Amino acid sequence: MTEDHTAAQVLSIEDDEAIGDAIEAVVVKHGHHCVRAANGRDGLRLFFEDRPDLVVLDLGLPVMDGWQVLERIRELSDVPILVLTARDREKDKVRGLNEGADDYLTKPFSVNELGARIVALLRRARPTPGAEVVPAETYTDELISIDFGARTVTSLGNEVQLTALEFRLLETFVRHVGQALSTEQLLRLAWSDDTGVGPERVKFSVLRLRRKLGWHQGEDGPLRAVRGYGYRYRPES
Ligand code: CA
Secondary structure (H helix, E strand, O other), X not given: OOOOOOOOEEEEEOOOHHHHHXXXXXXXXXXXXXXXXXXXXXXXXXXXXXXXXXXEEEOOOOOOOHHHHHHHHHHHOOOOXXXXXXOOOHHHHHHHHHOOOOEEEEOOOOHHHHHHHHHHHHHHHOOOOOOOOOOOOEEEOOOEEXXXXXXXXXXXXXXXXXXXXXXXXXXXXXXXXXXXXXXXXXXXXXXXXXXXXXXXXXXXHHHHHHHHHXXXXXXXOOEEEEOOOXXXXXXXO
């Protein structure tokens, strides 16, 4: 079965061969290509070699575990990551999202469920033409300084490495200083996603952004949740 789109490259990192076979079958059924690794180190190597469009990542892996793989990929890339968690590991779902996974599936899962998640993540990941074009200018307040041309961010005097998504999210906030932005607005502006689906993606990206910028005050810091609505960036204390 093929679908009306260009084929994507999916990287499956899963040490259980039967589950790896199932993942590959689903990926191929949806008209995409699948590359496979059976441990974390090989998975990371294939990630850098093949630059896949989506990663399906088992968290319990030999050699280098899935958490390390997730962290390494997320330091450098916004590639969609679907993590596979063992049953009875409720905590892993939250931790996975907190560390940058886009979605999770609990084993055992049905192939239909896996296929639906893969299709949804690939659809969301399609870039909007022109979305990356930003005027070369700078933004500075008492906390951060951003050079939009060089795409550099300085927080508390230190340069901070942000992924492309984190940079867009921060840019969205500083272009609306003091203004409450709904999760739907943030999904549209930073993710180019009109569906409004997945407010937890916003929540965990905000948590990562705060952490990277050194705003450990959380809800008392400059980037605050607006209860039942979204978030607001206000640099002055
Ligand atoms: Ca495993």
